[in-house]
Amino acid sequence: xxxxxxxxxxxxxxxxxxxxxxxxxxxxxxxxxxxxxxxVARIKTVFSHCHYRRILxxxxxxxxxxxxxxxxxxxxxxxxxxxxAESKASISENTPETTSNxxxxxxxxxxxxxxxxxxxxxxxxxxxxxxxYYYGLKTLxxxxxxxxxxxxxxxxxxxxxxxxxxxxxxxxxxxxxxxxAGRHVKTCYLxxxxxxxxxxxxxxxxxxxxxPAATLGSYELFGIRDDVCFDRFGRFGPYGLGYAxxxxxxxxxxxxxxxxxELVWAASGKINYTEVDWGDAQDRCLEANQHGxxxxxxxxxxxxxxxxxxxxxxxxQAVVARCYTDFQWxxxxxxxxxxxxxxxxxxxxxxxxxxxxxxxxxxxxxxxxDERVVQRxxxxxxxxxxHSLVTLWSxxxxxxxxxxxxxxxxxxxxxxxxxxxxxxxxxxLQVFASQHAEYEYLWNWEMDLRHxxxxxxxxxxxxxxxxxQPRRLLWERSERYYVPSYHGTWxxxxxxxxxxxxxxxxxxxxxxxxxxxxxxxxxxEDGRGRVxxxxxAEDDAAGCGVDEGxxxxxxxxxxxxAASGWVFSNDVVGYRGASCSNPPRRASIVTAGRxxxxxxxxxxxxxxxxxxxxxxEMFPASVALHHGLKAVYAPHPVFVDRAxxxxxxxxxxxxxxGRDHSTSGPNSPFHLGNEHNHRGTxxxxxxxxxxxxxxxxxxxxxxxxRGLRGARSGTLxxxxxxxxxxxxxxxxxxxxxxxxxxxxxxxxx
Numbered sequence: 144x145x146x147x148x149x150x151x152x153x154x155x156x157x158x159x160x161x162x163x164x165x166x167x168x169x170x171x172x173x174x175x176x177x178x179x180x181x182x183v184a185r186i187k188t189v190f191s192h193c194h195y196r197r198i199l200x201x202x203x204x205x206x207x208x209x210x211x212x213x214x215x216x217x218x219x220x221x222x223x224x225x226x227x228a229e230s231k232a233s234i235s236e237n238t239p240e241t242t243s244n245x246x247x248x249x250x251x252x253x254x255x256x257x258x259x260x261x262x263x264x265x266x267x268x269x270x271x272x273x274x275x276y277y278y279g280l281k282t283l284x285x286x287x288x289x290x291x292x293x294x295x296x297x298x299x300x301x302x303x304x305x306x307x308x309x310x311x312x313x314x315x316x317x318x319x320x321x322x323x324a325g326r327h328v329k330t331c332y333l334x335x336x337x338x339x340x341x342x343x344x345x346x347x348x349x350x351x352x353x354x355p356a357a358t359l360g361s362y363e364l365f366g367i368r369d370d371v372c373f374d375r376f377g378r379f380g381p382y383g384l385g386y387a388x389x390x391x392x393x394x395x396x397x398x399x400x401x402x403x404x405e406l407v408w409a410a411s412g413k414i415n416y417t418e419v420d421w422g423d424a425q426d427r428c429l430e431a432n433q434h435g436x437x438x439x440x441x442x443x444x445x446x447x448x449x450x451x452x453x454x455x456x457x458x459x460q461a462v463v464a465r466c467y468t469d470f471q472w473x474x475x476x477x478x479x480x481x482x483x484x485x486x487x488x489x490x491x492x493x494x495x496x497x498x499x500x501x502x503x504x505x506x507x508x509x510x511x512x513d514e515r516v517v518q519r520x521x522x523x524x525x526x527x528x529x530h531s532l533v534t535l536w537s538x539x540x541x542x543x544x545x546x547x548x549x550x551x552x553x554x555x556x557x558x559x560x561x562x563x564x565x566x567x568x569x570x571x572l573q574v575f576a577s578q579h580a581e582y583e584y585l586w587n588w589e590m591d592l593r594h595x596x597x598x599x600x601x602x603x604x605x606x607x608x609x610x611x612q613p614r615r616l617l618w619e620r621s622e623r624y625y626v627p628s629y630h631g632t633w634x635x636x637x638x639x640x641x642x643x644x645x646x647x648x649x650x651x652x653x654x655x656x657x658x659x660x661x662x663x664x665x666x667x668e669d670g671r672g673r674v675x676x677x678x679x680a681e682d683d684a685a686g687c688g689v690d691e692g693x694x695x696x697x698x699x700x701x702x703x704x705a706a707s708g709w710v711f712s713n714d715v716v717g718y719r720g721a722s723c724s725n726p727p728r729r730a731s732i733v734t735a736g737r738x739x740x741x742x743x744x745x746x747x748x749x750x751x752x753x754x755x756x757x758x759x760e761m762f763p764a765s766v767a768l769h770h771g772l773k774a775v776y777a778p779h780p781v782f783v784d785r786a787x788x789x790x791x792x793x794x795x796x797x798x799x800x801g802r803d804h805s806t807s808g809p810n811s812p813f814h815l816g817n818e819h820n821h822r823g824t825x826x827x828x829x830x831x832x833x834x835x836x837x838x839x840x841x842x843x844x845x846x847x848x849r850g851l852r853g854a855r856s857g858t859l860x861x862x863x864x865x866x867x868x869x870x871x872x873x874x875x876x877x878x879x880x881x882x883x884x885x886x887x888x889x890x891x892x
Contacts, residue, residue: 150511151536151544151574176656176727265819266793270785272847274301275353277839279374279866279873281307283349286370292353293786294628300786305352307872312403315345315377320368320600321490327435328492331428333419341489342414344482344597345377345407351876357780358787358794359624359824362879364633364778365604372876373595375841376404382481383416391415393474398890399842400866400874416481422531425488425496432492439580457494458583458692460737462487462602463572466590467502467564468524475841475888477526479593484532486598495602496582499533500571501525502564506539536571538562544574545750553721554713561716561756568734568759569746576743583692586737591886593837596879601779606737609696609775614678614688618652618729618768619644621701621776622805624798624812629791639804647803653678653687655771658726660719662753664745664770673741673771694739694772697731698826698881701764701776703807704730708814717755728757729764731776732813733828733883738763742772779881784823784832826883833882840875842866843890862890 262268275292282305292302333339350372362369376385386392390413437456487495521530541562549561559566620640630636678687704712705724715721746766749755767774787793802808821827838845844862866874
């Protein structure tokens, strides 16, 4: 019988409860963020205020129009800033200025001067590119013998190419991060006959010599291994990379350097994925491992202990991949999604369940009325193997869930409607969570995320670390990037945050933060607390929140948007008295992360009951702030493409250049004029480095980005020709790294 994709349907609403009074002395009670000690700061940041910013914006627009008209009348060509930037990148500090002049020529003197002005605004343009990412399997060394190209206290990047290892090549081994899962997991299979067990990932012991260390974030902090690396065949070969579609594979990867790739299929053989039904495989795996999972409490949306030893049982988590009907399911995207399901669901024994939340772009499609329409949409837009994972939704449907009039936004830079997915991507996830009480946590996942490494290791380690974090100064730590080469250990970083906060004179965020239009949720009226025991005025604050499940986990800092210059900071709807500073709010760029069901239900109630919402990257963190929920930024390893100097301090000065050495307030790295700094990182919404690194790792030759037009110019590097040469270091092998965004994956892009 054909499995139909479910639709988002109407859910039940809670009932009104009696109010509940709190003691005013409790630090977990709501307080206002408006400080009486901020007068100087207000004067300093007056022109960051949105009203003044509007005036400056329109004045600038008028001035630009005048200049544009004048320039056109004079037929003057205005060079593109991005072209200047990448051209300047080719001028190293060791190159004489006369050489630059000769190269550009006298006729380009004006352009050279513009390059100089651009470099003053973007100091990273003068930093040399790093080559250490691109060395391959023939340069592997033990992690203890690694000399990272960056950060490096004794040598200046770029380092000379490492020696090529002669002799018999190393063999990859099965990579098993599941031994710490804490329970017995029965083997799960791809087929009903239990003949094809879920595949294993393979990794190499060691890392290529001169592999740069993470500039932002840490492996050690989470317990993610950094002494192994993954090549493309060990990582994705078990899921179909490297063998033909006639054999059940993806048909891609065969045109790249593939020496000894057969080692990853030696035990399992090349798995035929043509008849796999991933929804059925997940269901069978869950049924076989039900003994190890907690059951939900339908009343409160929390987990309840079931029979047996509850201490070893796991809560269930959903990974909800956000997709849309025009999404291009490339062969690599299919392989990556097989990895996501296998590693998170089948290998974990059902602890995670993967779903596809499919946005049907055509609002005229009656997806809730006709199963034939649903099947047609699935056949047209989703690979058959994933059909049973799909839940359909549309913006028209969201208007039914959240009907009525919403107040005008304080600002709406996108000029989109309130139910538009660009502004309110959280709406469909809220409805999905309301219909799935079996999940304690839901990971909001994006289709342009890629992970070199094991998905379970990433989500499991990040989740367990976040749950261990104490609430004291948690919001303050979470609004800062952790730069190991500058801050040292995490303990030292925490002490630095505490010292910076003490000097700021601001009140620490611990419990709920009220806005001037505070409106309680039903659970608060019913007296159900949002903070754990042991967090009151008389309790030890150091233990507050430890082992409390994090309601929000983000992959970028959670920053205060007030005066930050972030373009969507004032997209606030339904809050009376809304202004640049009210209500107090937080945001985290890139929506991927973990949200608890209670956070999503709080957001759901805010929208349908109070008709309040915000831009999608701001609403989850702001609701957590207002209602005293636990929100954590997880500083996962992020890499940079250039050798920022001085190492550590230069990075911190830019990425923590906001208020009180954080990402908040004036000079935030998320200011529209500062976001260019993220283009050279491996994780941000506009990163260019992420895609370049990914395609090179897949074995495709790429322009290395040293030329005039970014990643599409410079020198052609990598690919089969380079990786196959006798003097080559072989195909690339990277440590675990989460990459975003990956928009193109082919060899010609």
